[in-house]
Every structure is written in C-alpha cells, then in structure tokens.
Amino acid sequence: MPLQARARSKERDDVLPPAAHPAPSASRFWPKLGLLLAGGMLLGALAGGMLGWTLQRAERQRAAGELAELYFARAGEIGAEIVATLQRMNAAPPPRCGEADLAELRRMMISSRFLKSAGRLEQGHLVCSATLGLLARPVPLPKADFVTRYGRSLRLDAEIPGIPGSVGLIFAEGGSAVVISPQAFSALVDPRLEHMVVVTNGSQRLRFFGSLPAEAMPQGPLVDGRPVQVDGQRFELRCSANRTGCMLARFRDPATPFASPVVLGFTTLGLLAGAGAGFGASAAIARRQALAQRLRMALRAGRPTLAYQPILRLSDRRMVGAEALIRWQEGGIAIPPDLFIAAAEEAGLIGDVSVYVLHKVLAEMAETLRARPGFQVTVNISVQDLLDPGFAGHVASALALHQVAPRSIGFELTERSTAQRHDIAAGIARLRAAGHRLYIDDFGTGYSSLAYLAELQVDAIKLDRAFTRLAARTDHAAAVLGPIASLAHSLQLGLVVEGVEEEAEADFFARLAPCALAQGWLTGRPMPAADLLARLPDEAEAAA
Numbered sequence: 001m002p003l004q005a006r007a008r009s010k011e012r013d014d015v016l017p018p019a020a021h022p023a024p025s026a027s028r029f030w031p032k033l034g035l036l037l038a039g040g041m042l043l044g045a046l047a048g049g050m051l052g053w054t055l056q057r058a059e060r061q062r063a064a065g066e067l068a069e070l071y072f073a074r075a076g077e078i079g080a081e082i083v084a085t086l087q088r089m090n091a092a093p094p095p096r097c098g099e100a101d102l103a104e105l106r107r108m109m110i111s112s113r114f115l116k117s118a119g120r121l122e123q124g125h126l127v128c129s130a131t132l133g134l135l136a137r138p139v140p141l142p143k144a145d146f147v148t149r150y151g152r153s154l155r156l157d158a159e160i161p162g163i164p165g166s167v168g169l170i171f172a173e174g175g176s177a178v179v180i181s182p183q184a185f186s187a188l189v190d191p192r193l194e195h196m197v198v199v200t201n202g203s204q205r206l207r208f209f210g211s212l213p214a215e216a217m218p219q220g221p222l223v224d225g226r227p228v229q230v231d232g233q234r235f236e237l238r239c240s241a242n243r244t245g246c247m248l249a250r251f252r253d254p255a256t257p258f259a260s261p262v263v264l265g266f267t268t269l270g271l272l273a274g275a276g277a278g279f280g281a282s283a284a285i286a287r288r289q290a291l292a293q294r295l296r297m298a299l300r301a302g303r304p305t306l307a308y309q310p311i312l313r314l315s316d317r318r319m320v321g322a323e324a325l326i327r328w329q330e331g332g333i334a335i336p337p338d339l340f341i342a343a344a345e346e347a348g349l350i351g352d353v354s355v356y357v358l359h360k361v362l363a364e365m366a367e368t369l370r371a372r373p374g375f376q377v378t379v380n381i382s383v384q385d386l387l388d389p390g391f392a393g394h395v396a397s398a399l400a401l402h403q404v405a406p407r408s409i410g411f412e413l414t415e416r417s418t419a420q421r422h423d424i425a426a427g428i429a430r431l432r433a434a435g436h437r438l439y440i441d442d443f444g445t446g447y448s449s450l451a452y453l454a455e456l457q458v459d460a461i462k463l464d465r466a467f468t469r470l471a472a473r474t475d476h477a478a479a480v481l482g483p484i485a486s487l488a489h490s491l492q493l494g495l496v497v498e499g500v501e502e503e504a505e506a507d508f509f510a511r512l513a514p515c516a517l518a519q520g521w522l523t524g525r526p527m528p529a530a531d532l533l534a535r536l537p538d539e540a541e542a543a544a
C-alpha cells in the first residue's frame, strides 16, 4: 500500500468512533429470542383466549336460546295432553264417580305418560279419583297458586288429596283435576342450563320451577327472543307460542374457561401463532443483526464505495454540488442502502457509516473541493450523529487533515422522530457554527413539517420526490407547491428539489423558484467520483 494511502487508512481508523454498541453476540441474541418468543406466545394466547372466549360466549348464548325453544316444544306436548284430558273428563257423560266413570279415569291414567292421577271435584273437594276410587269423605284441594288465562287453576308441589306425603302438580278445570309428576316439566330442561320457567296470565307471574330462585324473577316485560339481565348476567328468553310460559336460560359457567374446547382451541392456536410471530421477529432481528455485523466488518475493511448524484442550479443548469450516497456489494450483489442503513441505525452503527462516508468523500473529492470553493458535497447524517457531542469535533479534525473548508461539506438530515428536538437543534447549531450547511431531507414526509423548521434552524430543505411528482401530473401543482416555495423563500431557506426525473418538472420548478437547486435522474444517476469529476466544467469554463 502506498505510504499516503496507508496514512489515510490509519487516519480513518483513528477518526472512526468506537462502535456505539458492541457487535451483537449470541449471548445477546438468545435472551432476546426468549423474550420475543415468550412475549409472542403470551400475547397470542391472550388474544386467542379472548377471541375463543368471545366466540364461545356467543355460541353458548345461541345454544341456550335454542335449548329453551326446544324445551317449549316438548313442554307443549305435556300441556296439550293436560288440556285434552281435562276437556275429555269434563265432557264425559254422568254419572260422575260411577263405576264406568272411574274405569275411564283409570284408563286415562294408565295410557298417559304424564298423569299420576285424575279425579272429580265438587265445590273444591276431591270426591273420587282413578287411584283412590270413591272417597268416603271428600278431601279439600289445597289453595290454587295460580289461575291461567283460560281459567285452569294450578297448584305447585301440592300434597295429593287423600295420599299424604305425595306431591304433584295439580291442574283443575270445572269439576275435574289431574295430577302430574313434579318432574314432568323440569326433566325436559337440559341440565347444563341455569334457568327459570315462569308462567303468566297477563296480570301475575309465577316461578313454575327452575334453578334460579323466585327473587330472580325479571321485573320488565318478557318478550320472546329479547334477553334479560339477572344479577348482571345475560339470560336468553324464550316464550311458549300462546305466551302462557317463558323460560330464561343461560349455560352454566364452566369451572375454568379452558374447560371449553373453543377457548382451549383458540388459546392454543393463539399460542402457536404468537410463537410463530416471535420466531419471525427474532429471525428478522437476527438477519438485521447479521447484516449490521457484516456491514461493520465491511466498513472496517473499507469495502463500501460511494456514488455521487449531481445537484444542478435550475436557473442555468450548472452543477453546484453532489450528494454522496453509500454503496455496498457483497459477493457481487448490491445490498440496497435502505436495508443496511436501517440495520445500521438499529445496531447503533450509523455513526460509523456517517464518518466512513465523510472520510471517503474527503479522500475522493478533497482536491476538487479545495479547487472549487463554490462546489459542495452533501453527506447524509442521522439523529444519532447530532446527539453525539463529539461528532462535530470528528468532522472538524477530518476536514482539517484534508484542508477542506467546512462550507464544502453539507449535511442532510432525515428527521423522523419528534423526541429530543432540543438536543437535535443543538447538534445542528454546532455544525452550522463550524461553517457547514444543514439540509432537511425528504421535506414534506413524516414529521418534517413547518413547526419543525421553526424549531430546527437549517439552511435549506430538500423537497421529497413525492411532491416533485406532482409538478407535471396535476393541475393543482402550483397551489400545493407554491406555498412551500414561498415559505422557503420567506424563511430565507434554500430549496433543493429531489427526484427530478422529467424536463417538465425541472421547468415547473425553474418558474416557481428560480433560485432552487435540482437533483434526480434528470440531473444524473448516482455515479462514481471519477465520472462526476469528468462532468465538472474545467476551471476556465466555470469562471466564464
């Protein structure tokens, strides 16, 4: 290596700041992987569990409503049989309680699935029945609990007259009564339901039976299909077709949410998805860390190169500067700057990139910069550079080594965060005080707003190419871009139009802001230093 080059290389190593963060190592990766995995699994399980729980609750509500409907379909058969039996008994020819009558009552009882007994009444007393025959002394019926809107009286859990200790449901109408097994209706209810069956006659409501106590009786209107709240719980409500009975029902809560296969299934799915996401994120981080690690080595070996994109003055199309853009190839494959710059920022390596680029610019362009004081190369820097109090000092010593004036090197900042504005402004002020020009890159995107300009004292804005595109593609371009140009002018800020690809765009901005500079495919693709220097007019021509 020639002496001079070796001295430069040594000088770069001296000036390159120690890496802000040590190289990522396995000892840092595994805990991160563990955290991401555990976090992903936990979040996934929680999200899956909640989704499962919500789906399962909706499904349970729907199923509770269906079971209540099913109940009324079955209970209707018993009710219909009771009504038919009472009507047949009342229509039977006299004499009541005679041999033929009692034989008929017994036949009805035997052939019925629900009837425990059937009997004849006189003035509220049982006088004969299918089970007891003709009573020597009439036995009074207990007081009715409820009278249906059709005039049938109902006694719940009443002692069956003449059979002490035996209870049943007694329905009576006219001179006839039937006794139904107390379980006849309740056995139809699905045991998984928490429920109450209510009978109504328009003015009165009675808890017929159920797992809910009478105090839980809802007070508001009972409308088929409209859920009711009991003790903060939602109960589905279904009523019989003739609206004489309603049932409130909900599924009993499982002992644990995971007892439900839906919740368990979704939780497991969530867990797996979370683990997958955790693995994916760790793999992405690992890839970026590996990329940053390779970049670190490439920088140390001096492999990345620079490309320069010409910047022209729009008024006379003369080249007044260039932007230095880093390029990195590995195994003959160019790695996109977007990718490795982001990885470098994440790994705390961006300071090394900035200093590397600065040194390479000085190595490649110092002579030109010394010879052409009006020519400026801009270097991209990051917020991390500005927050580093030593950065301006590094820059000053590098420039001094190459005897390049600070005005020959400008800095471009893409600010995307709203945090630490005060410290960023101080970093900008340090560089400007040293004689550098500062540019806000990609103006118009992210947080680079007007408020931002007032806070960060810069020299110029570089208009993002998304705005440049508007110039030739919309009738409203002047309305949108005019105010930006006037603002830059009134704040005495320079304007660099980025991404100029077409003549029409250059013409538009030349009319709108004659002092503006332009950069883009139209001014030239990023190119090696030698090609850029070849495009510079010679001194005499430049002076002319």
Ligand SMILES: Nc1nc2c(ncn2[C@@H]2O[C@H](COP(=O)(O)O[C@H]3[C@@H](O)[C@H](n4cnc5c(=O)[nH]c(N)nc54)O[C@@H]3COP(=O)(O)O)[C@@H](O)[C@H]2O)c(=O)[nH]1
Pocket (backbone or CB within 6 Å): 309, 323, 324, 325, 326, 336, 337, 338, 341, 350, 353, 354, 357, 380, 381, 382, 441, 442, 465, 498, 499, 500, 501, 519, 520, 521, 522, 526
């Ligand atoms: N911190 C650093 N960031 C850097 C450095 N070098 C580049 N970068 C940033 O990476 C991003 C991508 O850059 P690159 O792929 O180099 O793209 C640049 C130009 O090639 C592209 N460009 C220029 N003119 C046009 C155009 O007319 N049309 C079009 N579609 N693209 C064009 O724009 C990129 C330059 O943009 P900007 O920096 O905003 O002026 C990019 O964000 C770079 O900033 C580095 O050394 N350090």
